[in-house]
Amino acid sequence: MARRLPKSERSPSPPPPPPGDQRDAAIQELSKGSELATQLMAQLELIPERELDGRRDDALANVRSLSMSLSSSLYALRSERREHYYCGSSSSSGGAGPAAVTSVSGAGGARKTKRRRGKHGEELIETVFITTTPENDGFHWRKYGEKNILNSEFRKLYYRCGYSDERKCQAKKYVQQENNKHPPEFRVTLTNEHTCNTVFQDQPSSSSTNSQVLDFTKASISSSLMDSHVGTPILKEEEEEEVPSIDESTRIMSTIMRNYGSYGDYDESSPQPWNGAGWK
């Protein structure tokens, strides 16, 4: 095959103009949301287990995820505000680091930022955290690769900002499933901050052709996370019935948020590795 043209262009092109100041409003809203999620968590904890028919823990896990997502967005916005481009050199981590994130306890709370060398020695900041909802960070990601990782049961998925071309945004995201919990947890690694200034706003869908921004019910995670070497006979199928999963849980959360108290029809089935069905 004659694929792979010579690398014609790899533009280290200059960053786009600094983002506007709608950001502050967004940050405020996200902060509010974050606080509310925390409150909701506390409220859930007060509800006796049996009133929720044993599903309180799921609900709690979901609220945590929600909180985590809000935090991610907040983090992205805040750090972007301090230093718009280039995670590098002068950096940063000191100021815009995870400290800016609302703390989330329990599973999926940890978040680390570390410095690394990029391909050609340039310095880059890498933020790593565990989450059950890798898709909910408000950015538009485009998948560009997937790899089996040595000694890991799960594949690693590679995403770059959906605006990497048109806006020269260098942000990247690596997602790797960590375990088979229910819901499964994912290790998310973010490198390079977004320079595209496109956290989803009010009406994402209306943006016609311009590729949609991820909202809480959509994501571009591939369907093959769970398929990998080690004998785990995980179902690798194209179309089974819909397996309620991460996406399910986020949808459920919005249900909860709407009618607080009625924890509708969360049908917990298949504690299997998430296959991303329904995410697309």
Place this chain on the structure above:
DNA sequence: CCGATTTGACCTAA
């Protein structure tokens, strides 16, 4: 038709 995803080959740091 066009944008997104898949997937195997290629690149490169370790």
Place this chain on the structure above:
DNA sequence: TTAGGTCAAATCGG
């Protein structure tokens, strides 16, 4: 040499 990361043609799907 190898594993991880990236590229881009092929394919999918709305």
